[in-house]
Amino acid sequence: MNIMKKLTDNHVHSRFSADSEAAPEEIIAAAKAKGLGGITFTDHCDPDFPKEGGSFDLDFEAYTKYMSELRLLYRDDIDIRCGIELGLRVDQKELLEDIAARPWDFVIGSIHVVDGYDPYYERYWKDKGEREGLRRYFETALECVMKYDCFDSFGHLDYIFRYVRGGCLYTWEDYKELIDGILVTLIKKNKCLEVNTAGLAYGLGYAHPCPGILKRYRELGGTLITLGSDAHKPANVGFGFDETAALLRELGFDSYMRFFGRLGQSQLLG
Template sequence: MFWDNHMHCNFSGDSDASPIDMINSAKSKGLLGITFTDHLDIDYPKQFGFFDLDLENYYPTLHKLAKQESTDKFTILNGLEVGIQPHVADKCNEAVNAHPYDFIIGSTHLVNKWDPYFDSFWERDTESALLNRYYESILENITAFTNFDTIGHLDYAFRYARNQETKHNTHQPYAEIIDAILQQIIKLDKALEVNTAAFRKGMGVPNPAPSIIKRYKELGGKMITLGADAHTPEDVAADFDKLPDLLNDCGFHEYYVFKNRKPEAYPLR
């Protein structure tokens, strides 16, 4: 009964996967459908150089492929993962509104133009200070830019923390700012993504951690979306088998798929 609603193909600078290979992988795993969400990170630092999205050809190419490869039992949707920064919010809005995308993920990949993916981020201050600033950046971002449907991999930065104790403590030291983020998501009537890439990064839980998912529920959050953040065919829907029990324990019994920017509920079992 699963959809994978966060994946990348060779339209993203950090993936070499062809769209058809991602589609065939999803079909072979018995998914109901997928959403391509390639990276749009406007003003991403050139020295890192990952995220130059060919906006002119991205939607037309994948829309055509979706019409060719979708069936009665398998649906292909098209979206974007928008890397938010307040100073490019207007440009992000223009890009999102340029085509009838099904689904927009709002993600924070940069903190003051430094990406936690790279070692250089962690050399700038203590881990706790950097991670607190990371969460502060998310709140600033989703206040400046609200044209998204779900907030992507909320504790993304922790995937790359050097200290293992820090890596596995994504919530309590930052509970106040996380509450502010979750309250903003709920106020905007947005979803919270549960992203299984964290399992592949050695975290043992998804992004965000179960305690954050539970807190979202406690504060009144209603919608979750699911994504494996796959950049290769092998990782499509990776570790989704762990989600029903985990999310039931967090108080969720369904997840949402956005079609034409409108949510549809699906059971987790």
């Protein structure tokens, strides 16, 4: 049985994101070729992004119009949904809540900016160093998941480890208290934890969050997850989904959530 047939990819970028050049149609063609049952586009919306990263504003009207046209066009082949990846910040509550209140199918909340900088860039690490840079990211993530209710799933929890320069000396367990706080808050608020396979696509060897965190989430009573590749190009759509679904089942998850008009529906992991 082909597991992929039953899965959907719920974190995908297209040219509506500043860091992707992919035509939505190319993404859809790739998803169909891999036998996926659906795609949720989640283009970036990160207002007032630090200068070095460029603009991550989203043209709401153009994006939603384009996606609803595609949904109709492909409705007999593959289910297309329209969401966003909203960059959570400690200080933009009103603005971000307004954006999230638009008629999206799905909102991923992610941390892309910490203390005014994007950890993707050297500058963030230069001032803080590795240990403090990691700590400030997890502190910011905890503050945001406590502060915000306007997202459905929390994106790529431990992706920060990917950006540590020159071999990371620390693991998630060095930040266990903060990570526990994040997981417990998500569980209490009935929010999902995203399983994001970009870590596999970028050669890190595991999806985000790592198996240790997923296991901890289960121990704490977490059951709600979403599944996405975070693809910015067609080749990465549905990347590593077979092995990730197998791992998730091993860890005791038998389903993941997919969102339609912000309402979650349980989907089998195969």
